[in-house]
Amino acid sequence: NAGVTQTPKFRVLKTGQSMTLLCAQDMNHEYMYWYRQDPGMGLRLIHYSVGEGTTAKGEVPDGYNVSRLKKQNFLLGLESAAPSQTSVYFCASSYSVGGGRGYEQYFGPGTRLTVT
Amino acid sequence: AQTVTQSQPEMSVQEAETVTLSCTYDTSESDYYLFWYKQPPSRQMILVIRQEAYKQQNATENRFSVNFQKAAKSFSLKISDSQLGDAAMYFCAYRSGTASKLTFGTGTRLQVTL
Numbered sequence: 001n002a003g004v005t006q007t008p009k010f011r012v013l014k015t016g017q018s019m020t021l022l023c024a025q026d027m028n029h030e031y032m033y034w035y036r037q038d039p040g041m042g043l044r045l046i047h048y049s050v051g052e053g054t055t056a057k058g059e060v061p062d063g064y065n066v067s068r069l070k071k072q073n074f075l076l077g078l079e080s081a082a083p084s085q086t087s088v089y090f091c092a093s094s095y096s097v098g099g100g101r102g103y104e105q106y107f108g109p110g111t112r113l114t115v116t
Numbered sequence: 117a118q119t120v121t122q123s124q125p126e127m128s129v130q131e132a133e134t135v136t137l138s139c140t141y142d143t144s145e146s147d148y149y150l151f152w153y154k155q156p157p158s159r160q161m162i163l164v165i166r167q168e169a170y171k172q173q174n175a176t177e178n179r180f181s182v183n184f185q186k187a188a189k190s191f192s193l194k195i196s197d198s199q200l201g202d203a204a205m206y207f208c209a210y211r212s213g214t215a216s217k218l219t220f221g222t223g224t225r226l227q228v229t230l
Binding site (some may be wrong): 040043048058088092094104107 | 160166215222223
């Protein structure tokens with residue numbers, strides 16, 4: 001049981017290049033999330049998904065796109081990277097919420113992305 | 117919108133002593149959940165403790181306990197018998213009872229000294 005995994009762990013991009021971050025979970029969670037972590041700002045939600053084939057915008061969605069074609073995978077894409085997207089990116093997953101359930105989110109190890 | 121505030125950017129504690137990390141939040145909801153996550157230098161986010169707003173009893177997990185003051189919207193974390201391995205960033209987080217996203221505070225960096 002690997003939990004939540006992220007690929008790659010590190011990446012350096014030049015301004016304008018594109019890339020996709022892959023998140024995979026083997027816990028059969030319905031919900032998946034992408035966060036970014038910047039110094040002094042905690043984690044901020046980029047996009048999330050409440051099920052296969054669904055996506056929704058979070059707090060800071062601009063410049064990112066996501067897809068959830070399979071329940072276990074959640075992809076984060078940067079079409080034209082900018083230096084402001086230099087950050088550490090975390091993927092997380094959880095069971096569905098509501099009905100009094102307070103399931104916590106399980107996090108991947110993070111991806112450090114640098115855009116020069 | 118909900119906000120989470122951690123007013124202590126850094127804290128320090130001696131090994132074996134007790135330390136309390138502060139967290140306040142703002143919400144108009146009655147059904148919600150609060151969490152403390154630990155982020156060691158490895159960068160991995162680890163759940164430390166969870167509190168349901170409808171429960172009056174404070175959550176406890178071994179050396180970690182919370183002081184949940186619902187009326188004051190305060191959710192502090194107490195670490196007893198501090199160990200070197202407790203050194204990390206600690207994040208307080210809020211989740212609505214019906215929504216899925218977490219709102220994080222800015223974190224408190226805890227140093228543990230000999």
